[in-house]
Amino acid sequence: MHAIDETHSPALVSWLASANQAGADFPLQNLPHGVFRRQASGEAWRGGVAIGDQVLDMAAAHAAGLFTGEAAVAAGHAGAPALNGLMALGPSAWQALRLALSRGLREGATDQARWRACLVPLAEIEMTVPARIGDYTDMYASIHHAGNIGKLFRPDSPLTPNFKWLPIGYHGRVSSIGVSGQSFPRPRGQILPPGAAAPVFSECKRLDYELELGIWIGQGNAQGEPVPLADVERHLFGMCLLNDWSARDIQAWEYQPLGPFLAKSFATTVSPWIVTMAALAPYRGQWIRPEGDPQPMPYLDDPAIRERGAFDITIESWLESATMRAAGQNAARLSHSSFRHSYWTVGQMVAHHTVGGCNLQPGDLIGTGTQSGPGEGEAAALIEQSVGGKQPVSLGNGETRSFLEDGDTVILRAWCERPGFARIGFGDCRGTVLPAR
Amino acid sequence: MHAIDETHSPALVSWLASANQAGADFPLQNLPHGVFRRQASGEAWRGGVAIGDQVLDMAAAHAAGLFTGEAAVAAGHAGAPALNGLMALGPSAWQALRLALSRGLREGATDQARWRACLVPLAEIEMTVPARIGDYTDMYASIHHAGNIGKLFRPDSPLTPNFKWLPIGYHGRVSSIGVSGQSFPRPRGQILPPGAAAPVFSECKRLDYELELGIWIGQGNAQGEPVPLADVERHLFGMCLLNDWSARDIQAWEYQPLGPFLAKSFATTVSPWIVTMAALAPYRGQWIRPEGDPQPMPYLDDPAIRERGAFDITIESWLESATMRAAGQNAARLSHSSFRHSYWTVGQMVAHHTVGGCNLQPGDLIGTGTQSGPGEGEAAALIEQSVGGKQPVSLGNGETRSFLEDGDTVILRAWCERPGFARIGFGDCRGTVLPAR
Numbered sequence: 001m002h003a004i005d006e007t008h009s010p011a012l013v014s015w016l017a018s019a020n021q022a023g024a025d026f027p028l029q030n031l032p033h034g035v036f037r038r039q040a041s042g043e044a045w046r047g048g049v050a051i052g053d054q055v056l057d058m059a060a061a062h063a064a065g066l067f068t069g070e071a072a073v074a075a076g077h078a079g080a081p082a083l084n085g086l087m088a089l090g091p092s093a094w095q096a097l098r099l100a101l102s103r104g105l106r107e108g109a110t111d112q113a114r115w116r117a118c119l120v121p122l123a124e125i126e127m128t129v130p131a132r133i134g135d136y137t138d139m140y141a142s143i144h145h146a147g148n149i150g151k152l153f154r155p156d157s158p159l160t161p162n163f164k165w166l167p168i169g170y171h172g173r174v175s176s177i178g179v180s181g182q183s184f185p186r187p188r189g190q191i192l193p194p195g196a197a198a199p200v201f202s203e204c205k206r207l208d209y210e211l212e213l214g215i216w217i218g219q220g221n222a223q224g225e226p227v228p229l230a231d232v233e234r235h236l237f238g239m240c241l242l243n244d245w246s247a248r249d250i251q252a253w254e255y256q257p258l259g260p261f262l263a264k265s266f267a268t269t270v271s272p273w274i275v276t277m278a279a280l281a282p283y284r285g286q287w288i289r290p291e292g293d294p295q296p297m298p299y300l301d302d303p304a305i306r307e308r309g310a311f312d313i314t315i316e317s318w319l320e321s322a323t324m325r326a327a328g329q330n331a332a333r334l335s336h337s338s339f340r341h342s343y344w345t346v347g348q349m350v351a352h353h354t355v356g357g358c359n360l361q362p363g364d365l366i367g368t369g370t371q372s373g374p375g376e377g378e379a380a381a382l383i384e385q386s387v388g389g390k391q392p393v394s395l396g397n398g399e400t401r402s403f404l405e406d407g408d409t410v411i412l413r414a415w416c417e418r419p420g421f422a423r424i425g426f427g428d429c430r431g432t433v434l435p436a437r
Numbered sequence: 438m439h440a441i442d443e444t445h446s447p448a449l450v451s452w453l454a455s456a457n458q459a460g461a462d463f464p465l466q467n468l469p470h471g472v473f474r475r476q477a478s479g480e481a482w483r484g485g486v487a488i489g490d491q492v493l494d495m496a497a498a499h500a501a502g503l504f505t506g507e508a509a510v511a512a513g514h515a516g517a518p519a520l521n522g523l524m525a526l527g528p529s530a531w532q533a534l535r536l537a538l539s540r541g542l543r544e545g546a547t548d549q550a551r552w553r554a555c556l557v558p559l560a561e562i563e564m565t566v567p568a569r570i571g572d573y574t575d576m577y578a579s580i581h582h583a584g585n586i587g588k589l590f591r592p593d594s595p596l597t598p599n600f601k602w603l604p605i606g607y608h609g610r611v612s613s614i615g616v617s618g619q620s621f622p623r624p625r626g627q628i629l630p631p632g633a634a635a636p637v638f639s640e641c642k643r644l645d646y647e648l649e650l651g652i653w654i655g656q657g658n659a660q661g662e663p664v665p666l667a668d669v670e671r672h673l674f675g676m677c678l679l680n681d682w683s684a685r686d687i688q689a690w691e692y693q694p695l696g697p698f699l700a701k702s703f704a705t706t707v708s709p710w711i712v713t714m715a716a717l718a719p720y721r722g723q724w725i726r727p728e729g730d731p732q733p734m735p736y737l738d739d740p741a742i743r744e745r746g747a748f749d750i751t752i753e754s755w756l757e758s759a760t761m762r763a764a765g766q767n768a769a770r771l772s773h774s775s776f777r778h779s780y781w782t783v784g785q786m787v788a789h790h791t792v793g794g795c796n797l798q799p800g801d802l803i804g805t806g807t808q809s810g811p812g813e814g815e816a817a818a819l820i821e822q823s824v825g826g827k828q829p830v831s832l833g834n835g836e837t838r839s840f841l842e843d844g845d846t847v848i849l850r851a852w853c854e855r856p857g858f859a860r861i862g863f864g865d866c867r868g869t870v871l872p873a874r
Binding site (some may be wrong): 006031134135138140150153154160161162163166168169170171172173174175176184185187188189191192198199201204224225226247250253254255256257258259260261262265266267286295297298299352353355356357358359360364423424437 | 469504519524571572574577585590591597598599602603605607608609610611613621622624625626627629635636638641660662663684687690691692693694695696697698699700702703704731736783789790792793794795796797798801818874
């Protein structure tokens, strides 16, 4: 597991002033990876690292010879148009690069001019999905979400009997994953109207978002060789935000017996920056199994994982309606919670995913499932917030929402903070619903 | 839809004698695409076309200048280490290449020596998955399979209410898809023993195969733009055999509420040759909706599709046990049926898959779901044949099977024949169960 080291010191200050501003998502302690190019430039996509209000062009920095040794190998891959090669290298190389970046960007570093020459303002770039995703899996790891939504879909047995025994997961669609800024037409599909005997073909009328975190897989495992929980860390590269857009009415009709399909496959949005597991190290804490719940099977339990299995990542969802945009109003916050409430940890998800022999590959993406928390205001999807559409949510400007309307932009945000450490942020994950075609 | 043309004439004879043998899988009328290299050669993978007992090395044939015009463009892609580029070209290029191959390989063709120089014996090659699969979807299109297995999993409602309204599908795992010859350790996982209150961790005790066809997607569609049924053909490149290995006991415990996950993701095996939609044209026939069943929604219905929607592809599954191998006995046939019994057609699967806006990409793979037929001996998985394990199947040599045992090799076979046309075959799809690690 990543140790706390000099790169996490809250005392670190960058020679780039914007990195030192209170509340900035990308201080020196963060250093997230992404893939970018200048807007409307026709430039090639290449990897970069966010710092303050800039991105360090890793292709340029590597070409300029700013790195040596293991860090240089990692920097070469970190400048590629997809980060799969970097993800495949493993923790030692990742850590060497993080240290080199931290030292080169901090106050007092020599060679500032050469580093500065590789910076591009965030305001001038566009970004893309940061890796070639071989497979995308979505889990269902929040007991609060599963309970809330289970009540609506299956009033008799909200939590299926397996929930407390294994991290439920299913395979998702890769081709329709887009990066923050994605927009998509409202899907059409088959829907069974309440009380009807036969379905109708219709626009989705219960379009929803789901606030999740995404886990980017680092090193892979061979087919047939499960990843033990104690060995999970090298398989984890970092995390992002993920919006698992969901057509609830399409889902309700189609999902038996084989699970969600068209209800999810029309679009999935990720935030473009990958916050590394190294950057997240200070914000890990004890994973607690609620009293009375079954003891996890041995392959899902490990003392070290219990000790640092949970991640205290604050997560929020916001809605900006077309009306708000036109009136210059701020977006309305829909939820505020923390990923620390997840019933299953990231490590348990990976250990379970591979226990039957399934092989993960660098750049695979795992969604955590909607991360609703236990309290008021912590439900992370409209279907929970509006209790299945029966209690519309106020947006504070006179508008209400049971489900998403055309023109709605959903914004997901996440950050970590802890006394004695810096605040690091994930950057926004935005997506917009267009009218059905 | 592909027309019947000179390439389908049963009178065609090749200058390669092995292509003309009765019962051969790869006569001149077939010309399936795959990716190969000489065994243990360290050679690069490249595309080839099967003919008789040989493969035409398409990289070599293209380099030798055997093709001109549109066929040459297609031939360049057909020699690549993955056939995604060929798949993206569309029917006109595919057809130009098919015609050029047919003319070059038929009796009386000039330049035979130059063509012959590009042949490699099938006995000397190994093959790989023929495309980079972006996404793999598995459908559930046989009403006979759904009914048989539904009785076992859900005695009260074997067919879910949506079955006759839409082709049910779910997303599958790409990373563990292998080519014929694949072997894999028996998976372990959580299983709920009959009557038990809590699951145990165990080797899978109800390991099964599923006989499916695989559909290789040709041209893609843009996100948000559904493929109308009338426009499906350019999105279909060809078909193969697919074994959707299934751990029934793991599946029974894990699959609610989000569908199969580890029960399927440990391995999926495809046959290496892609039989093109052009080659399959003569064996298409009327798709018949059973009397009294609901009229398909307009996006799932089209007169042309009804007329030629069904594919009469004979499909068989065979089992070769370790005992049989040791004793030099022949494999035992487990099932014999035809894909023409599928409740939903290939075209309907694609139209439905995209109707909500999901984008398909060249090289995507769609499994048809287990294709069980209506009659005796037509069930295409052991769980159906053994009625949930209660009536073990005789293998004819004194052995019986309720589910697969270690060392079992399952062999899937398929071919098409029709009076007035040639017989074309798919080649074997073999996979072997190894003991759990």
